Amino acid sequence: MQHIKSIEGQLSAKGLRIALVAGRFNDIIVDRLIGGAVDYLTRHGLAPEGITIVRIPGAFELPIVCQKLAKSGAYDGIVALGAVIRGATPHFDFVANEASKGLAQVSLESGVPIGFGLLTTENIEQAIERAGSKAGNKGADAASAMLETIRVLEQI
Numbered sequence: 615m616q617h618i619k620s621i622e623g624q625l626s627a628k629g630l631r632i633a634l635v636a637g638r639f640n641d642i643i644v645d646r647l648i649g650g651a652v653d654y655l656t657r658h659g660l661a662p663e664g665i666t667i668v669r670i671p672g673a674f675e676l677p678i679v680c681q682k683l684a685k686s687g688a689y690d691g692i693v694a695l696g697a698v699i700r701g702a703t704p705h706f707d708f709v710a711n712e713a714s715k716g717l718a719q720v721s722l723e724s725g726v727p728i729g730f731g732l733l734t735t736e737n738i739e740q741a742i743e744r745a746g747s748k749a750g751n752k753g754a755d756a757a758s759a760m761l762e763t764i765r766v767l768e769q770i
Contacts, residue, residue, distance in 0.1 A: 623765030627660035630690045630764065632757075633683045634665065637696035639672035643738075646745035647695040647731055647753030654754040658761065673698050673732055674709050677716025684724035691760040693729035695753055697745070700736050710734040727763035731756030 634651055636644050652665060666689070670679050673696035680692050694717050700706040713732055721728040731753050735741045744752045 621766055621769045623762035623769075625658050625758065625761055625765070627655050627658040627664075627761055629664070630660055630761075631664050631688060632660060632666070632760070633680075633689045633692045634667045635676055635679050635683065635692060635694050636667060636669055637672040637676065638669055640697035640699060640741065643697040643733065643741045643745045644695055647697070647733070647751065647756075650746055650751030650753035650755075651693050651695065651729075651731065651757040654751075654757040655761070672696060672709070673713040676713050676732065677720050680717060680728055681720045681724070684720055684726040684728075689726065691727045691729065691764045693731055693753070693756050693760050695731040695756065697733040697735070697741050699733075699738055699741055706734075725767075727760045727767065729756030729758075729760030729763075 632655060634648060636648050648667065655665060668679060676694045676696055680694055683689055683692055698706055698710045717728050717730060733741050733744050733752055
């Protein structure tokens, strides 16, 4: 039987430099996402001095700030954190769509993995569920995805 090569990322954050970019809008939710991401990264070996937290106005600003950080060459990965909660106007759709597309574009163009921790929920209850209660913490999930992607890219 032939040997099949498998590439998988090990979940060690030791020695990395990670930026967390977090919107201030809906900060009660976003602060919990930050906590989840920091907890995940430190439990996986990242020293606190390897983490930089950048606070920005909201989700719409995530792509440009992540782009500047990615281009700086100072970070191995970025975790984008925010919360967009649907309201009575189409504003939600524009912000969520543009932030999502922008983050994907930045990651592809820069080659720097970006963990997608932008909540897009119908209501505050769904946001709370995803920020550390019964649906887990999407900040930690985004940090995990970013970390594994860094480690996979190192092997390709």
